[in-house]
Amino acid sequence: MTIQLTHxxxxxxxxxxASVVFGITHRDTTREMVxxxxxxxxxxxxxxxxxxxxxxxxxx
Amino acid sequence: MANSTPVKTKPAAVAAQPASMMxxxxxxxxxxxxxxxHIIQKRWIRGALLLLSIGSLFVLGLxxxxxxxxxxxxxxxxxxxxxGDLGAGGMYILTLALNGxxxxxxxAIADYGTKFMIVAGLLxxxxxxxxxxxxxxxxx
Numbered sequence: 578m579t580i581q582l583t584h585x586x587x588x589x590x591x592x593x594x595a596s597v598v599f600g601i602t603h604r605d606t607t608r609e610m611v612x613x614x615x616x617x618x619x620x621x622x623x624x625x626x627x628x629x630x631x632x633x634x635x636x637x
Numbered sequence: 638m639a640n641s642t643p644v645k646t647k648p649a650a651v652a653a654q655p656a657s658m659m660x661x662x663x664x665x666x667x668x669x670x671x672x673x674x675h676i677i678q679k680r681w682i683r684g685a686l687l688l689l690s691i692g693s694l695f696v697l698g699l700x701x702x703x704x705x706x707x708x709x710x711x712x713x714x715x716x717x718x719x720x721g722d723l724g725a726g727g728m729y730i731l732t733l734a735l736n737g738x739x740x741x742x743x744x745a746i747a748d749y750g751t752k753f754m755i756v757a758g759l760l761x762x763x764x765x766x767x768x769x770x771x772x773x774x775x776x777x
Contacts, residue, residue, distance in 0.1 A: 578700055579700055579701070579702055580697065580700040580701055581701075581744075581746060582697075582701065582746060582749070587701075587746065587749045587753075590693075590694075590697060591694070591753065591756070593690075594690040594691070594693055594694045594760075595690075595694075595756065595760060597686055597687075597689075597690040598687060598690050598691065598760040598763060598764060599763075601683050601686060601687060601764075601767070602763045602764060602766070602767040605776060605777055606777075
């Protein structure tokens with residue numbers, strides 16, 4: 578069984594799961610875990626989007 | 638006058654703690670099954686989320702026809718890939734046993750799959766360290 582993800586959906590899935598693990602392992606309380614997980618998710622996905630647009634600008 | 642200087646003792650916080658059996662079992666079980674190190678210490682939700690996240694990354698990597706590295710001792714990048722894959726523990730052993738993870742170079746997304754599996758293993762290393770910290774009482 579194979580699966581074909583687009584580049585963005587692959588980045589989304591990666592950011593989601595990595596953020597969950599980072600949140601759980603890097604903070605002590607539940608509230609801090611959720612906040613840090615959301616922060617990591619935003620940074621992962623935001624970083625990918627910014628890098629994508631930066632490469633688009635460089636290519637022009 | 639020989640013993641006039643005060644003897645310095647270690648603070649209670651840095652005193653050596655007795656090694657418990659859980660400090661050995663939790664990381665070992667957590668390596669074999671992602672999240673199990675947390676589950677056996679009654680951190681049910683954390684363990685379930687770790688299992689779901691790391692397991693999903695690894696399985697998605699396989700489904701994207703990613704390549705799994707073996708201990709061949711060749712190229713340095715292959716060795717690093719092997720170390721990352723090895724972190725997935727039981728999933729890595731099972732995949733090797735079932736002859737999976739052959740990899741497909743025909744399309745680019747397979748390379749993402751390879752990276753997904755490596756990252757799943759590396760994230761499991763972090764989860765194992767976290768399970769150990771819980772076992773020794775360093776983390777709630």
